[in-house]
Amino acid sequence: MGSSSNAAAPINNVDKGVDYANYFCTYAFLYHQKEMLSDRVRMDSYYNAIFQNKHHFAGKAVLDVGTGSGILALWSAQAGARKVYAVEATKMAEHARKLVKTNGFEHVVEVIEGSMEDITLPEKVDVIISEWMGYFLLRESMFDSVICARDRWLNPDGVMYPSHARMWVAPIRSGLVDQKKIDYDRAMDDWSHFVNETKTFYGVDMGSLTKPFTDEQRKYYLQTSLWNNLHPNQVIGKPAVIKEIDCLTSSVNDLLSLQANISSIITAENTRFCGFGGWFDVHFRGRKENPAKNEIELTTAPSEDLGTHWGQQVFLFYPSTRVSQGDNMTMNFSMNRSKENHRLLEVEFDCELRQSSGKSLPSFSKKFYIE
Structure with missing residues (x-):
């Protein structure tokens, strides 16, 4: 995932220095770039998209939003772009310039260090390319910067790479649900032991902090989504699309709060x-x-072959529920940006399960954090 700046800063009143410390600084390290550059699914998709569609690049002006190492900018130049503006918010821009020079494209690719919202280009562009996707697509809110670039610099007949996106969810089975509950119970047992010992040996009763500690541990172990590489056989129900995005027309406001009934x-x-x-x-x-x-x-999506560095986000419900083939699960899904950090997400599921026999089970709901 490349790096850029936050186009929704006026909405969220984000301090740029804090935002850089919490987000952009990670992308300034080569080890992080290497992780993304080693993702074969990611790399092959972008490579094929560019080189199997050279007509979009040949003789054109291209803007790479959050260029990172500069790989997409270089491919655009190799595909025949007349000019490529490679914008990068971090010091990774220095490495990108070096790669551009050593690969012989400094006459085509211009690396610009700065946030997408602050820089100025000498012309409109025909293509905007970016690898802006975060975990579960929208974590990191980098698409805000792509939208900003599109609205400021894309020609009326220009194209977006990628052009469309979809978000999916599906019911799953996972042994992690039991393990996370065990971890939570151990943390609470350890706290109880700590409270008793502190009172016995040091004469201070820490019991008044039990509730905030419980809330903290419940959020960490039971309400925070997990990164996981699911196997397809862990998907136990038909996947459903919860959001479709047209990168050419979507606005930031379209993404601040998502609702779906599936x-x-x-x-x-x-x-x-x-x-x-x-x-x-x-x-x-x-x-x-x-x-x-x-x-x-x-x-x-879950795959038997190559996974990606994005993996899947897993939202675990405890206790688990026994289900059978043909049961119907209906769900209200909502997702909002965290009020504390606009790059993080809060997700809520409200579910009902009707067995194939026609019997309805009690509804259940849960809130999760994507952090």
């Missing part, structure tokens, strides 16, 4: 519902007036 039929026999898995895919389609010759998809 249903999923359980496809596995006699298993446990342990929660939901969430993932995304993006597509390189060009635009209606100027379509891609070869549409490319990048998916982070």
Whole structure:
């Protein structure tokens, strides 16, 4: 995931210095860039999207938002771009300049160090390319900066790479649900022991802090989503799209709060519902007036083959519920940006399960944090 700045700063009143310390600084390290550059699904998708659609790049002006190491800018130049503006908010820009020079494209690629919201280009561009996707697509809120770039610098007939995105959820089974509950119980047992010892040996009763400690541990162990590489056989119900994004027309306001009402039929026999898995895919389609010759998809869905560094987000429900093939699960899904940190997300599921026999089970709901 490349790095840029926050286009929604006026909405969230974000301090740039704090935002840099919490977010951008990570992308200034080569080890982090290497992790992304080693993701074959990510790399192959962007490579194929560019080189199988050279007509979008040949002789054109390109803007790479959050260029990172500069790889997308270099590929754009190799595909025949007339000019590439590679914008990077961190000192990684220095490494990108070195790569551009050693690969012989300093006459085409101009690396600009600065936030997307603050820099000025000498011209409008024909293509905006960016790898802006965070965990569960929208964590990090980097798409805000892509929207800012689009609204300021994209020609009216320009194209976005990627052009579309979708968010998915599906019911899953996972042994992690039991392990996280065990970890939570151990943390609470340890706290109880700590309170008793502190009072016995030091004469101070820490019991008044039990509730805030409990809330803290519950959030950490039971309400924070997990990064995981799910196997397809852990998906026990039909996946459903909760959000579709057209990168050419979506606004920041469209993404501040998401709501969806969906249903999923359980496809596995006699298993446990342990929660939901969430993932995304993006597509390189060009635009209606100027379509891609070869549409490319990048998916982070559970796979038996190569996973991605994004993996999937797992939202665990405890206790788990026994389900059977043919049961119908309906769900109200909501996702909002965290009030404390606009790059993090808060997710809530309200679910009802109707068994194939027609019997309805008690509804259940849970709030999660993507941190």
